[in-house]
Amino acid sequence: MIKKSTLERIIGDDLAELWNALTQDEKRVIAENFHYERYKKNQIIYAENESPENLYCLLEGKVKLYKSGIGDRVQILRLYRPVQYFGYRAYFAREAYVSSAAAFEPSVLGIVPMKIVEDIIHKNNDLALFFIHELSRNLGGSDTKIINLTQKHIRGRLAEALLILADNYGYEADGATLKIYMSREDLANLSNMTTSNAIRTLTTFVNEKLILVDGRKIRIINEPQLRKISKFG
Amino acid sequence: MIKKSTLERIIGDDLAELWNALTQDEKRVIAENFHYERYKKNQIIYAENESPENLYCLLEGKVKLYKSGIGDRVQILRLYRPVQYFGYRAYFAREAYVSSAAAFEPSVLGIVPMKIVEDIIHKNNDLALFFIHELSRNLGGSDTKIINLTQKHIRGRLAEALLILADNYGYEADGATLKIYMSREDLANLSNMTTSNAIRTLTTFVNEKLILVDGRKIRIINEPQLRKISKFG
């Protein structure tokens, strides 16, 4: 549950990076066209081939961007945490969505029609540059991901995935337990392997004392070695 | 060899998409800071980890954007044809280059310092939207490529690569011969496989009467079937 006061703080505070780029007048326009929605665990936010209409801002929870490929295989492309924006790429490209977005866990999203955002961009260069920056970083990440997924072996890909999770969502108070609890299947979809192989490789990592696993809780206990495995395939 | 008059036509005509977004004054600034350079076959334009300084515009020739990964493996990420722009992503992301660019064949590049471009963006939203659009399309392409390269089998990946070449560079006058002549190694690097397997699979495509091969000349003679192979892995 999220309190209204909390939300107001988020909109006025954590949205900073985008929000700060706006004039008083533009802020008013956004506020007038803004609403928020709750999504349940695993609920789909938008799906491949749909027409993009909105800018989404993740306020609470965790969201995955994924694409289904050949057979039943799914690739998780990107992960979002509060406060990050998504859903705008397809709109700017004048394309249908090429991927889907779903909530990993109960989440709250801020929603603004892209039309409104686009109108503001036409008058506000800082907002334009915000999106240029975001898109540029995402594109670099996507290009790098291609190498990771195509050239590394299973161990390297899983190690990489665990480090990405740590970077994205951080650790619990103990400074070692990943602050995300995902299924073995999602872990596999993140690192381009079958669920069986994700489980198996996770077990070998435990045997090698790189991590500790308790159900979906993963503790990283030898990050340097994990980083080495990720780097050299 | 490229004539000066040809270049002037290109700058004033084919650069259209970006050029048209500019005011008279901005055009003057670009023209004053613009120069062009010739690159020989296989010459590197910029390399991974270097600091991005320039916007490149391919005026003549063909350019590949590639990234070297584990061992000696290389992945070709994108292909450019006249008149397309590249080199700006890393600058906008405030990162070093994550990939390298090289000429496939003798090429002519227009070069403008990104600082100049960035200054103009701050005042010209149409230019900002041009880059937003380009980046958005590239990001969609990169996400789709991840599925192609990770989930399709060799035949599917090579078929896909051939179709991409056709889309990018088109056909010779006969309407079937690819207008690019690349080595088997480059073809392999485009489709994430070893050179041996690119050669082998090309041979099986010839045997199946999907293509005709004469050295580096590739004639597509059954595109629908190639498209089917590409689609279903």
Add this chain to the structure above:
DNA sequence: GTAAATTTGTGTTATAAAACATTACCCCCC
């Protein structure tokens, strides 16, 4: 114009990872 280097072609072997097949586990819910 001949040697050297590179690219292309093909067969053989090795291996990483998928596919398949069970079995065990763990909540949740009647």
Add this chain to the structure above:
DNA sequence: GGGGGGTAATGTTTTATAACACAAATTTAC
């Protein structure tokens, strides 16, 4: 407290593709 759906774990088999090895052809260099 005993089914039952989903998730996790693990062993076995199969297969796609890399790795290797070498021969032939073509291009480049001197």
